[in-house]
Amino acid sequence: DAMVIQNPRYQVTQFGKPVTLSCSQTLNHNVMYWYQQKSSQAPKLLFHYYDKDFNNEADTPDNFQSRRPNTSFCFLDIRSPGLGDAAMYLCATSDRTVAPDTQYFGPGTRLTVL
C-alpha cells in the first residue's frame, strides 16, 4: 500500500544533542510537510517542501531545519533540542496537481528530550 512512513516512532535525545527525524513516502506526492504537535493541541505547521522549494513558517524557530534530498524522503533536523521541543512530530504529503490539497499523514515520531 502507498503510504507515509516515519522513523523512528519514538526518539529519545538529550538536551542540546542534535537529532534527525525521518519521513519517506511511496505516494510520489510533490509536497511534504512537517508538523509539531504538543499534548492536547492541534498540529502546528513548521515548514513544507513543494518539490525542492522550501517554505518556512514565519514562527518556526531557527533550531528546526529540514532537508529533502529526493521526492521520497524528507528529514527534520533539530540542532539543539530543548525541553520545550518534546512533542509528536508529524510528516504529511499532498499532491498539488490534485485540487484541493488533501494531506496524508504518517504515524508520527514522539520525541522525548531528557
Added chain:
Amino acid sequence: AQSVTQLDSQVPVFEEAPVELRCNYSSSVSVYLFWYVQYPNQGLQLLLKYLSGSTLVKGINGFEAEFNKSQTSFHLRKPSVHISDTAEYFCAVSDRDDKIIFGKGTRLHILP
C-alpha cells in the same frame, strides 16, 4: 485569515448513541473543509472532506458531515458510536495555498 473553532474540547457519549462534534470556520474566500481523526499515539487519518457540490458529505467509519455556508459550520455526526471511535477529532480548513488550519480538536469519549 482563516480560522477554525471546535466548540467542545471533550464529548462523552454512551456506546450506540448518536454524536455530533461541532466545527465553525471563518474565511474570506471559498474554503475546503476536512475532518481528521487521530487515535492515541498515531498520525491523523482523513475521515471526510468537503470540496464542492452536495453539502452532505459521507466519510469512513460511518461518519458524515454537513456543510452549512450561512452558519459557517461543518459539524461531524455519527448515528451510533462504537468504543473504537474513541479518539481525537480535528476539523480543518484550507483555501488551496498548500496549508491546512486545524482546530484545537475534540476528544470523543465513548462510555460503556
